[in-house]
Amino acid sequence: xxxxxxxxxxxxxxxxxxxxxxxxxxxxxxxxxxxxxxxxxxxxxxxxxxxxxxxxxxxxxxxxxxxxxxxxxxxxxxxxxxxxxxxxxxxxxxxxxxxxxxxxxxxxxxxxxxxxxxxxxxxxxxxxxxxxxxxxxxxxxxxxxxxxxxxxxxxxxxxxxxxxxxxxxxxxxxxxxxxxxxxxxxxxxxxxxxxx
Amino acid sequence: xxxxxxxxxxxxxxxxxxxxxxxxxxxxxxxxxxxxxxxxxxxxxxxxxxxxxxxxxxxxxxxxxxxxxxxxxxxxxxxxxxxxxxxxxxxxxxxxxxxxxxxxxxxxxxxxxxxxxxxxxxxxxxxxxxxxxxxxxxxxxxxxxxxxxxxxxxxxxxxxxxxxxxxxxxxxxxxxxxxxxxxxxxxxxxxxxxxx
DNA sequence: AAGATAAGTGAATGTTCATTCATTTAAAAT
DNA sequence: ATTTTAAATGAATGAACATTCACTTATCTT
Numbered sequence: 001x002x003x004x005x006x007x008x009x010x011x012x013x014x015x016x017x018x019x020x021x022x023x024x025x026x027x028x029x030x031x032x033x034x035x036x037x038x039x040x041x042x043x044x045x046x047x048x049x050x051x052x053x054x055x056x057x058x059x060x061x062x063x064x065x066x067x068x069x070x071x072x073x074x075x076x077x078x079x080x081x082x083x084x085x086x087x088x089x090x091x092x093x094x095x096x097x098x099x100x101x102x103x104x105x106x107x108x109x110x111x112x113x114x115x116x117x118x119x120x121x122x123x124x125x126x127x128x129x130x131x132x133x134x135x136x137x138x139x140x141x142x143x144x145x146x147x148x149x150x151x152x153x154x155x156x157x158x159x160x161x162x163x164x165x166x167x168x169x170x171x172x173x174x175x176x177x178x179x180x181x182x183x184x185x186x187x188x189x190x191x192x193x194x195x196x
Numbered sequence: 197x198x199x200x201x202x203x204x205x206x207x208x209x210x211x212x213x214x215x216x217x218x219x220x221x222x223x224x225x226x227x228x229x230x231x232x233x234x235x236x237x238x239x240x241x242x243x244x245x246x247x248x249x250x251x252x253x254x255x256x257x258x259x260x261x262x263x264x265x266x267x268x269x270x271x272x273x274x275x276x277x278x279x280x281x282x283x284x285x286x287x288x289x290x291x292x293x294x295x296x297x298x299x300x301x302x303x304x305x306x307x308x309x310x311x312x313x314x315x316x317x318x319x320x321x322x323x324x325x326x327x328x329x330x331x332x333x334x335x336x337x338x339x340x341x342x343x344x345x346x347x348x349x350x351x352x353x354x355x356x357x358x359x360x361x362x363x364x365x366x367x368x369x370x371x372x373x374x375x376x377x378x379x380x381x382x383x384x385x386x387x388x389x390x391x392x
Numbered sequence: 393a394a395g396a397t398a399a400g401t402g403a404a405t406g407t408t409c410a411t412t413c414a415t416t417t418a419a420a421a422t
Numbered sequence: 423a424t425t426t427t428a429a430a431t432g433a434a435t436g437a438a439c440a441t442t443c444a445c446t447t448a449t450c451t452t
Binding site: 197198199225226227237238241246247 | 449
């Protein structure tokens with residue numbers, strides 16, 4: 001039998017992500033996507049059940065790649081400041097170096113499709129972060145708080161700054177460019193907030 | 197001449213917001229919107245040039261209403277902790293009480309249309325916040341930082357928690373319900389981060 | 393009460409949409 | 423070399439799309 005061209009799948013997903021960032025979910029059509037990926041519309045349906053399935057698989061792939069990356073070099077047994085700094089810098093580097101990927105993942109969470117995104121993500125990453133946080137609290141390195149409060153204080157400011165940077169404007173619509181200095185200062189503020 | 201029924205505009209915009217939150221931007225069609233708002237599709241085009249114009253006007257209306265609300269009872273001459281606490285609580289109340297409005301405004305910022313959102317917002321709000329921050333820094337109540345870093349540290353954690361609450365899940369997909377206790381703790385952490 | 397005007401409409405327009413299907417193509421298996 | 427199998431396709435399908443248009447309706451002005 002003829003063999004699957006796996007690179008087609010990658011191309012289709014890459015083009016889909018890039019189109020969504022450029023023209024939005026409502027600008028993405030299967031025919032335009034097929035053209036951009038140099039395949040027939042029918043080919044897309046070999047690999048994806050329908051449009052929703054394509055988007056859900058794309059989201060899953062992006063999350064998997066992102067998590068695999070940010071948990072490199074991270075060990076939950078690290079001391080709190082070290083571990084958080086590594087996590088922060090990994091996340092910052094990934095979404096600054098791959099602005100479309102970060103933008104897509106965030107955009108997707110506001111979509112109704114996000115409710116259907118299966119919890120098939122490898123739980124090892126979540127478990128690792130839970131362990132890291134609980135251990136830091138037990139060791140007196142981190143104020144006692146829920147995982148959600150921790151995550152929000154630790155990472156939401158970072159994602160927000162990078163988003164300002166990507167769109168080139170701040171909350172008021174003024175031009176904005178992110179600097180390393182700002183990132184480091186924000187990390188320092190976050191550490192200050194979280195340390196007892 | 198026949199008089200404009202201004203309530204029609206409100207109904208159309210309200211239904212549009214609610215549809216977008218429920219079915220996404222790609223699920224919103226002018227015909228379905230017309231049906232939901234109990235008007236003819238042609239009526240929508242009396243008030244809005246086209247679909248994009250409708251969405252842009254909706255975003256503007258939501259932002260205007262939001263800013264008018266959160267700057268009530270706020271005075272940039274307040275001391276830093278008081279002013280930030282008022283801002284924080286106003287924002288929290290608004291987006292928790294009006295989850296669709298908050299969701300729509302945030303979702304919209306990820307949309308390509310956001311780049312076209314005119315800077316017609318009343319600058320008095322931005323000016324007020326700038327004055328508040330600069331004065332707090334000058335008074336030694338706030339670490340020296342850019343407006344963007346301030347905003348990200350101060351408010352991004354709040355918006356993130358409320359978003360978890362709205363979708364009912366945290367970053368790992370586990371069920372999540374926001375409590376007042378968490379909100380207050382997060383505010384305290386943010387204040388700790390920002391105060392010298 | 394009549395006329396003027398703009399609000400409001402239902403049906404129609406041509407386009408684009410997601411998806412399918414009959415057919416062709418490439419490569420593995422024999 | 424031939425057969426088998428699934429990948430891959432271009433064209434087609436009917437539904438849904440944004441928008442328009444000829445027309446009706448309500449209300450203000452006179």
